Amino acid sequence: MTTPTPTPPVQPPPQTGSNTVxxxxxxxxxxxxxxxxxxxxxxxxxxxxxxxxxFYRARTYVSWLLLAIMFAGPFIRIQGNPLLMINIVARRFxxxxxxxxxxxxxxxxxxxxxxxxxxxxxxxxxxxxxxGWTCPQTLLMEMVFRKIEYxxxxxxxxxxxxxxxxxxxxxxxxxxxKHGIFFGLSFVIGNTLLSYIIGSEALIKISTENPALHWHGxxxxxxxxxxxxxxxxxxxEQACTFICPYGRFQSAALDxxxxxVAYDRPRGExxxxxxxxxxxxxxxxAGAGDCVDxxxxxxxxxxxxxIRNGTQxxxxxxxACIDACDSIMDKVGRPRGLVRFASQNNIERGQKWRFTPxxxxxxxxxxxxxxxxxxxxxxxxxxxxxxxRAPGGMFQTMADGRIENLYTVKLINKTHxxxxxxxxxxxxxxxxxxxxxxxxxVPAEQLAETSLLLxxxxxxxxxxxxxxxxxxxxxxxxxxxxxxxxVGPRSETxxxxxxx
Numbered sequence: 001m002t003t004p005t006p007t008p009p010v011q012p013p014p015q016t017g018s019n020t021v022x023x024x025x026x027x028x029x030x031x032x033x034x035x036x037x038x039x040x041x042x043x044x045x046x047x048x049x050x051x052x053x054x055f056y057r058a059r060t061y062v063s064w065l066l067l068a069i070m071f072a073g074p075f076i077r078i079q080g081n082p083l084l085m086i087n088i089v090a091r092r093f094x095x096x097x098x099x100x101x102x103x104x105x106x107x108x109x110x111x112x113x114x115x116x117x118x119x120x121x122x123x124x125x126x127x128x129x130x131x132g133w134t135c136p137q138t139l140l141m142e143m144v145f146r147k148i149e150y151x152x153x154x155x156x157x158x159x160x161x162x163x164x165x166x167x168x169x170x171x172x173x174x175x176x177x178k179h180g181i182f183f184g185l186s187f188v189i190g191n192t193l194l195s196y197i198i199g200s201e202a203l204i205k206i207s208t209e210n211p212a213l214h215w216h217g218x219x220x221x222x223x224x225x226x227x228x229x230x231x232x233x234x235x236x237e238q239a240c241t242f243i244c245p246y247g248r249f250q251s252a253a254l255d256x257x258x259x260x261v262a263y264d265r266p267r268g269e270x271x272x273x274x275x276x277x278x279x280x281x282x283x284x285x286a287g288a289g290d291c292v293d294x295x296x297x298x299x300x301x302x303x304x305x306x307i308r309n310g311t312q313x314x315x316x317x318x319x320a321c322i323d324a325c326d327s328i329m330d331k332v333g334r335p336r337g338l339v340r341f342a343s344q345n346n347i348e349r350g351q352k353w354r355f356t357p358x359x360x361x362x363x364x365x366x367x368x369x370x371x372x373x374x375x376x377x378x379x380x381x382x383x384x385x386x387x388x389r390a391p392g393g394m395f396q397t398m399a400d401g402r403i404e405n406l407y408t409v410k411l412i413n414k415t416h417x418x419x420x421x422x423x424x425x426x427x428x429x430x431x432x433x434x435x436x437x438x439x440x441x442v443p444a445e446q447l448a449e450t451s452l453l454l455x456x457x458x459x460x461x462x463x464x465x466x467x468x469x470x471x472x473x474x475x476x477x478x479x480x481x482x483x484x485x486x487v488g489p490r491s492e493t494x495x496x497x498x499x500x
Contacts, residue, residue, distance in 0.1 A: 035303065035304035035305045035314060036237065036238065036241070036303070036304050044304065045163070046236075046237060046302070046303070046304045047156040047157070047159045047160040047163075048146075048156050048299065048300055048301060048302050048304075048320070049155055049156035049157070049296075049299045049300045049324075050150050050155050050156065050300075051300045051318075051320035051323055051324065052323060052327070053322070053323025053324070053326060053327060054323065054326075055319035055320075055322055055323050056319070056320065056323050059132070059133055059142075059143070059318070059319070060143060062133055062134070063139045063142075063143040066134060066136075066139055067139060067140075067143070067144070070136060070192065071188075071192055073192075073196065074192065074195035074196055074199070074200040074203070075195075075200050077097070078096060078097025079097050079416045080097075080416065081094045081097045081098070081099060081416075081445065082094045082097075082199060082200065083096065083097065084096075084196060085196060085197070085199055086196060086197055087197060087198060087199060088197065089197075089198070093108070095111075099414060099445045101384065101412050101414070101447075103384045103386075103412065104380070106376065107373070107376045107377065107380070110369060110372055110373045110376060111373055113369050114366065114369045114370055114373055117362065117365055117366045117369055118366060119246075120253050120362055121359065121362045121363060121366060123249075123250050123253040123254070123258075124253045124254070124255070124258060124358065124359050124362060125258065125259065125359060126258070126259050126260070126317075127250065127254060127258050127259060127260030127261070127317050128246070128247065128250050128260065128315065128316055128317045129260075129317045130246070131240065131244075131246060131247070131316035131317060131318075132316040132317040132318035132319060133317070133318075135316075137231070137239055137240065137244070138240070138316060138318065140189065140232060141232055141236060141237075141302070142302060142318065144185065145182060145185070145232045145233075146302075148178065148181055148182070148185075149178060152174050152177055152178045152181075153174055153178065156299065156300075162174065179233060182229060182232060182233045183225070183229050183233075185232075186225045186226075186227075186228040186229035186232065186233075187221075187225045189224075189228045190221060190223075190224030190225040190227065190228050191203060191207075191221060191224070191225075193224055193228075194217075194220060194221060194224055198217070202217075203217075206218065206221070237302055237303045237304070237314075240303065240314070240316055241303060241313070241314050247313045247314065247316075248313060250313075251313065254311070255356070255358065256343060256344040256345045257343050257344075257345055257353060257354060257356050257359075258343055258344075259341050259342065259343050259353055260311060260315075260317060260341065260342075260343070261307060261315060261317050261318075261319060261321065261322060261339065261340075261341060262307075262310075262311065262339070262340065262341075262342045262343075262344070262347055263297075263307050263308045263310070263338070263339050264337065264338050264339070264340070264342070264347050265308075265310075265347065266289075266347065266348070267289060267290050267338060268289045268290050268291035268308065268338050269289045269291065270287055270288050270289055271288075271289065271291040271292075271293040271308075272286070272288035272289075272291075272292070272293060273292055273293055274292040274332055280333070280334065290329070290332075290334050290338050291308070291338060292328060292332060294328055296324040296325070296327075296328060297321035297324050297325050297339060298321075299324070300320040300321060300323075300324045301320060301321055302316070302318060302320065303315065303316060307321045307339055319341075321339050322339050322340060322341070324339075325338050325339040326339075380414065381414070381479055381480050382413070382414055382415045382419065382474060382479055383411055383412065383413060383414070383419060383421060383442065383472055383474055383479055383480065384411070384412040384414060385409065385410070385411050385412075385423075385470075385472045385480055385482045386409070386410040386411075386482070387407050387408075387409050387452075387470055387482045387484045388407060388408055388484065389405060389406070389407055389408075389484065389485070389487065390406040390407060390408055390451070391408075393405070393406045394487075395486075395487050395488055395489070397489070398455065401457070401458060402430075402431075402455045402456060402457055402458070403455070403456055403457075403458060403461065403486075403488045403489070404453055404454070404455045405453070405454050405486050405487060406451060406452075406453055407451065407452050407453070407454065407484065408449065408450075408451055409423070409434075409449065409450050409451065409452055410447060410448070410449050411440075411442045411447070411448045411449075411450075411472075412442075412446075412447050412448075413442040413443060413444055413445060413446055413447075413448070414445065415444060415445070416444050416445065417444050418441050418442065418443050418444050419441065419442050419444075419474045419475070420440070420441050420474065420475060421440055421441070421442055421472060421473070421474055422472075422473040422474075422476075423452060423470055423471070423472060423473070424470065424471045424473060425454065425468065425469075425470055425471075426469040426470060426471045426481060427467075427468065427469040428456065428460040428466070428468065429456075429457075429460060430454060430455055430456040430457065430460060430468075431453075431454070431455040431456075432452060432453070432454055432470065433452060433453040433454075433455070434450065434452045435450060435451045435452060435453065436450060436451075454468060454486060456468075456486060456488070458488070461486070461488040463488075464487060464488060464489075464490055465485045465486070465487060465488075466485065466486040466487075466488060467483065467484075467485055467486075468483070468484050468485065468486050469481050469482070469483055470482045470483075470484065
């Protein structure tokens with residue numbers, strides 16, 4: 001009988017900790033590590049060079065417009081209401097001058113769906129252009145804080161040299177000036193955001209009155225200031241690469257027809273430095289492409305990536321690499337567009353951008369949502385009325401035998417003018433008594449509360465609970481019908497005689 005050969009024991013994989021398996025990281029492969037991390041795990045601080053070019057000029061003009069809207073937004077009034085205000089505490093929201101209340105939550109939900117669907121369509125067609133051109137984080141970082149940094153500490157290489165230099169009087173003055181301005185700007189930005197929540201009037205009141213009367217508001221001012229200072233002075237590009245979910249979301253929306261910032265690999269490869277008086281024909285004969293491997297596209301990138309590695313989550317489509325590459329192509333006498341806005345099909349197959357069926361499907365969904373949103377807006381009643389039985393209240397029997405219930409009434413005027421409102425009992429027949437006055441005036445864009453009594457004859461009741469309908473009339477015109485219930489006594493049914 002043959003003795004079986006013993007099987008050698010399986011060796012477990014090497015362990016670096018109790019539950020962590022050691023891995024070999026290829027630091028030459030951008031997929032194996034973060035662009036903002038050193039091999040020992042420390043953060044790699046980025047010092048991007050100052051961009052320049054046609055796209056950067058266009059971004060500057062766009063940023064001026066958007067930043068002006070952002071800082072002026074809380075103070076812009078449309079028919080007396082803020083352009084945008086999300087007052088969660090008072091549960092009162094103003095969007096484009098229109099006041100919305102918690103009762104309008106359906107409209108708000110549909111509006112959010114419209115916004116998200118619009119982002120999906122925009123991303124499917126133009127990639128992450130929102131991040132580089134219109135996102136408040138990018139606009140403030142690149143067009144405000146970064147420019148201040150360039151003015152005080154110089155271009156990217158000068159900033160890097162200053163960071164490595166010993167602490168001298170000049171370095172201390174530059175750092176104190178920079179961070180002092182950063183903190184002041186963060187205070188302005190934090191207060192602007194706060195005014196979008198509580199309103200500009202409340203913010204001015206907190207800022208001008210005795211601080212002891214508004215220590216809650218001042219605490220939030222300080223917290224918002226510290227938050228934005230931490231983001232723009234320290235966290236920076238990591239807010240886009242680590243926190244913002246949009247970069248990860250975009251991978252589900254992109255396809256081979258999406259326009260994005262891309263490197264023309266067939267034209268650029270093989271990369272090789274440009275030798276003196278080397279002609280394009282000589283480079284082509286030597287097997288070299290148009291990329292001279294100057295790394296300027298990497299030097300200007302605010303997230304530290306190399307666009308030549310292909311589409312990456314960290315790319316915010318800021319177009320700084322396009323301007324940098326175009327400037328080099330101009331110097332070496334080659335056509336612009338080695339790095340450009342293009343789709344994968346455009347670069348690999350030479351196809352132009354086309355309207356794809358998937359994009360058409362997104363547009364159909366967006367049109368349907370916009371139609372629903374417009375219907376909800378146009379069909380929204382001028383007065384939102386809520387009629388509820390008084391909490392803990394019981395029915396009362398009057399001297400004439402009628403049954404009486406007490407109700408609380410809340411009326412929200414969603415228009416820009418005061419409205420006289422009258423309530424009438426529509427069904428069943430009975431009497432409605434509005435406590436205080438037969439008619440009330442609801443102030444513009446305000447909430448009014450009152451009480452009313454309903455009196456019904458016993459013959460109008462249908463058991464313990466009876467459905468009632470109350471008509472709401474404004475300026476003599478019925479604008480809504482509100483339903484509630486009326487509580488009455490339990491009807492006693494005589495017991496059948498017991499047979500003998």
